[in-house]
Amino acid sequence: MATVQLANSSPIPRRSRHPLTRSAVYAVLLIGLAVTLLPFIWILMTSLKPASEIVRIPPTFFPEQWTFNSYQTIFNDPKVPLARFYLNSLLVSVGRVVITLFTSSLAGYIFAKFAFRGKNVLFGFILVQLMIPFQVVMIPAYLILVQLRLIDSLWGLVIPSMIDAFGIFLMRQFISTFPNDLIDAARIDGASEFGVYARVVMPNLGAPLATLGIFTFMATWNDYLWPLIVITTHEKRTLPLLLTWYTSQHGQRYDLTMAASILVLLPILVAYIFFQRWIVRGIALTGMK
């Protein structure tokens, strides 16, 4: 009887339940929240002010006079065909996502479920790849692209990164836990080896594919250094390139540059709201950066 009571009333003191401690915890968490969100809100507010209000000292935080002038200026700028730049970024990002998901899951499946000669050497090479920073190999990668005549082409942003060592590694980890019985059952039912991969393994990889897909998409969408090296024609720029170019043209017009920043940030922030669960889970699972 005594033990039952003990379990119910939980004699363990829960310090975090103390109201003072609890409000201190929330105070710190809210300060963190403010520091995280304020810069975003600040540039959003800046983009909605008329140019004359921005240069005022001391500045206002919220606009006294709300205006979409800055956005209209960007939309109407003939040198900024926005749809084109969104399309460039979208094509490159989606292209890379589709290809990476396919190659990563295929190679990951093979490394997880087949035994063959040379497997350890090949997988070891994948692991070594994980350790090489992009900046170390970017010069030869550029020279290869010159040879392939892919400089100043959106293909040049996709073709060198169609196979992702991290993706293969991640997929192998997930597929290792996939039940062999299901694979064998499909074989007994007469499925081809590729059929087993495409119709049995692949459909069961929802969570890791979503995680890898989102990471690849965001990394490509936000990538700057590689497009900076590869792309030279204005119309072929991706959004981050457009943003630095636009800022170099309108350096002191903070209403315009902040509006342009918002336009680049917006799609990814909206996507994040929908996919945030997968992203956070993916990092917790893989410890990736």
Next chain:
Amino acid sequence: MTRAAIASNPPSTARTDPGGLRPGQRAFVWGSLIPIFLYLSIFALFPMIWVVVLSFFNYSPVRVGDGLLGLGGRNPFVGLGNFIAMFDSTQTAQLFRTAVRNTVTFASLVMIANLAITLPLAVLVESAHDRVKGLFRAIYFLPTVSSAVAVAIMWGYVFHPQQGLLNNFIKLIGLTPPKAWLTDPSAVFFGVPLAMIAVIIAYVWQDFGYNLVIFIAALQGIPHDIRDAAQIDGASGWQEFWRITLPLLQPTLLLVCTLTMISSFQVFVIFQVMTNGGPQNQTRSLTMDIYENAFRYQAMGWAAAMSLMLFAMVLIVTLVQFRLLRTDWEY
């Protein structure tokens, strides 16, 4: 082969027999792997070898060499010349050493600041109510998904001396703000240039979400009975953190330190866009130096040697982690 025969010899569990692939499997495995590794040898293995080869040449793509891959002739072999030149007193070499110093300073301070924020914050998020925990975590993670270019432009404006959010906030609480965050070379705090501090603030702001999420996951992995036991024994909150939580987090802590350090070595955008290396090269990073030498001055041999130095830095940090990561206990 009959179905019964296949069933009695499950193909996917053929681990006991390495190399034991059935013909259909062999076609599938090698039919997939050969293209993949052919591709990787062009776009991954070859660049690794080529960057080492390039570092032994005084190579520039604007000159036409007469040997293989444009090497030799007017792009002469210089042996270890590029590496020896790193210790010269030429302006280029001095700039390189400045860049290495800046990068190490940046990475070390980022790591310290990042851990000092994320570890306590993770503990606080974990102690929050379940219903808001996810919300806090999601919002704290927001900056990490944002475009680095937009973040750099945004923070450049936050640091604006007159109009910027930060200086106006500093004035609001009654302090004297610095007259320029990003452009005054004489502004130095404890030996660290103010512009560098500004870049660190912006980068930590953008990057802290990753480590926060990793720490929260690690905290959730600590079994509750261990903490309950400590609480029954009368441990205070501090004692529990220092004696229980922190030691159990040690492997995660080490991993996070390494990852943060390595990724900070590779930061490019925020330097290039926010300060462009200024003032007076106080925020010129190694990646910026590599980029400018390779693609602006076309000095690709020299830049290749520099990028191998970047690789050496990454390697050293990784090896130190491997040495330290010799825990022989588990919970």
